[in-house]
Amino acid sequence: MENPCACLASIGVESEYDRTKELKAFDDTKAGVRGLVEFGVAKVPRMFIDPNERIIDCCSTSSNAQKNLMIPVIDIEGICETGADAFARKETINQVKHAAETWGFFQVVNHGIPVEIMDDVLEGARWFHEQPREERSKFYSRDKTKKVKYTSNFDLYKSPVANWRDTFFCAIAPEPPNPEEMPIAFRDVLMDYSKYVKKLGVALFGLLSEALGLDHNYLCEIGCSEGLFILCHYYPACPEPELTLGTSKHSDSNFITILLQDQIGGLQVLHQNQWINVPPLHGGLLISNDRFKSSEHRVLAAHVSPRTSVASFFNTYSQPSAMKYGPIKELVSEENPPLYRETTMQEYLEYYNEKGLDGTSALLHFKQVFHETPSEYDRKQELKAFDDTKAGVRGLEEAGVTRIPQIFITPPDVIDKLVNSDDEKAFRIPVIDLDGINMNDGLSRRKNVIDQVRQAAETCGFFQVVNHGVPTDMLDRMLERVRRFSEEPKEERSKFYTRDLTRKVVYNCNFDLFQSLVANWRDTLSCMFAPDSVNLEELPQVFRFAN
Numbered sequence: 001m002e003n004p005c006a007c008l009a010s011i012g013v014e015s016e017y018d019r020t021k022e023l024k025a026f027d028d029t030k031a032g033v034r035g036l037v038e039f040g041v042a043k044v045p046r047m048f049i050d051p052n053e054r055i056i057d058c059c060s061t062s063s064n065a066q067k068n069l070m071i072p073v074i075d076i077e078g079i080c081e082t083g084a085d086a087f088a089r090k091e092t093i094n095q096v097k098h099a100a101e102t103w104g105f106f107q108v109v110n111h112g113i114p115v116e117i118m119d120d121v122l123e124g125a126r127w128f129h130e131q132p133r134e135e136r137s138k139f140y141s142r143d144k145t146k147k148v149k150y151t152s153n154f155d156l157y158k159s160p161v162a163n164w165r166d167t168f169f170c171a172i173a174p175e176p177p178n179p180e181e182m183p184i185a186f187r188d189v190l191m192d193y194s195k196y197v198k199k200l201g202v203a204l205f206g207l208l209s210e211a212l213g214l215d216h217n218y219l220c221e222i223g224c225s226e227g228l229f230i231l232c233h234y235y236p237a238c239p240e241p242e243l244t245l246g247t248s249k250h251s252d253s254n255f256i257t258i259l260l261q262d263q264i265g266g267l268q269v270l271h272q273n274q275w276i277n278v279p280p281l282h283g284g285l286l287i288s289n290d291r292f293k294s295s296e297h298r299v300l301a302a303h304v305s306p307r308t309s310v311a312s313f314f315n316t317y318s319q320p321s322a323m324k325y326g327p328i329k330e331l332v333s334e335e336n337p338p339l340y341r342e343t344t345m346q347e348y349l350e351y352y353n354e355k356g357l358d359g360t361s362a363l364l365h366f367k368q369v370f371h372e373t374p375s376e377y378d379r380k381q382e383l384k385a386f387d388d389t390k391a392g393v394r395g396l397e398e399a400g401v402t403r404i405p406q407i408f409i410t411p412p413d414v415i416d417k418l419v420n421s422d423d424e425k426a427f428r429i430p431v432i433d434l435d436g437i438n439m440n441d442g443l444s445r446r447k448n449v450i451d452q453v454r455q456a457a458e459t460c461g462f463f464q465v466v467n468h469g470v471p472t473d474m475l476d477r478m479l480e481r482v483r484r485f486s487e488e489p490k491e492e493r494s495k496f497y498t499r500d501l502t503r504k505v506v507y508n509c510n511f512d513l514f515q516s517l518v519a520n521w522r523d524t525l526s527c528m529f530a531p532d533s534v535n536l537e538e539l540p541q542v543f544r545f546a547n
């Protein structure tokens, strides 16, 4: 067998790096990340490295905050049995409500699944991934119709960075796979475990329904517990765990997940903008119109020993259905307007899978763009009407608008993220002095500047230059002219307003007005100067003369 690592040899040689080729070579091994480890890779291949993720920073979760913040643990012993004590039940439902509203993630104990069954399924999952590669690769597939399969990174070709993780997938409900499709040594224990998980899932949906103030059976009746698929993840020990993740930041695609993890640890939940470790136990999460959180979480790459987890996803998955899911009608009101639009499970999952785990929430895509009268709002029409004014955002200002039109409103999640970002503290944009780089005797100076540029480009991707040779008064004049143009009467500006990109001088508002999710509060004049420069007379008057 050819060493799979050989296919990944170009790593590090910047100009020769071909990501698609590397992904393909890796996928073709059909042996997963475990295969790389079996061959003794000492360095994490480039496809697994996320230059933007500050993993090391985030790993230092033993801060004060970590000590005070603990994932809620809820004891549900006997709560779901008939004849359970009504008071204790109410108490538990309150705990579930609080945990789901504040964390979206909680652990349950005394849930009725025998510990031996949990141990057996973890051991079975580990056995699957650790059997000889010839055996496990028989199951390797990306075929969406397969109920039983083994893959590494379901989103390998979609996501910006691959995870240090392999997965065995089994769709259990509504229709279980044929027993002969399953690995013999694992099949009984998996089916056994899934029966318990189903029962627990139904019980949790009951508690969650009541916690939302709905009838006990509500969530099950709308089909939330119909589909069940189980993912057995395996996180091989990683030689450089500070460079990659076991699972990228994401929120799950389904209604609730019951997660069983071994004792290695590494799972973290994003809570109040901090990564909080989830100590090994069991947990679940739920999506529901933001009333209950769908927490973002991730898994650090395992370092010394491999980690195994078994995630059971409840959804309506297998049969494409026209049934629409959206904010629960009983829970929306004038004060509590729907935050998401309706969608089918199929549309939602297609979007989720197509996007891959890229660090953003798939829910954003379904956020209701217009909160006030969603049924009457016609975004396309509003965009068109705005574009037809040919006066840009400045035109709105001139007309004295006091409320921002809906097309400019960013979904609250995005704004929150930007405001809460702590990146400013960590980064300072480098300032590079270009003085003297072209002098004949300036070789070492030049080399020094090149080093600074390289470092800035590698770490920040953004830098400022000073002593660059463009006179300061020219910069000032340029800014002043742009302002003058923008403040010309509407009739003057609109002569240049166009979306015809073959023109050399283009003035418009939002080049991507009809494509982007949200319009920006900005107008732009762009001029083409190379390879063929624009003619003077094509330029707006204010730019034609130097003085």
Ligand SMILES: O=C(O)CCC(=O)C(=O)O
Pocket: 231, 233, 247, 252, 259, 261, 267, 297, 298, 299, 309, 310, 311
């Ligand atoms: O392995 C884990 O602990 C988490 C896996 C996970 O987040 C997922 O499958 O969605």
Ligand SMILES: [Fe+2]
Pocket: 250, 251, 252, 297
């Ligand atoms: Fe997850």
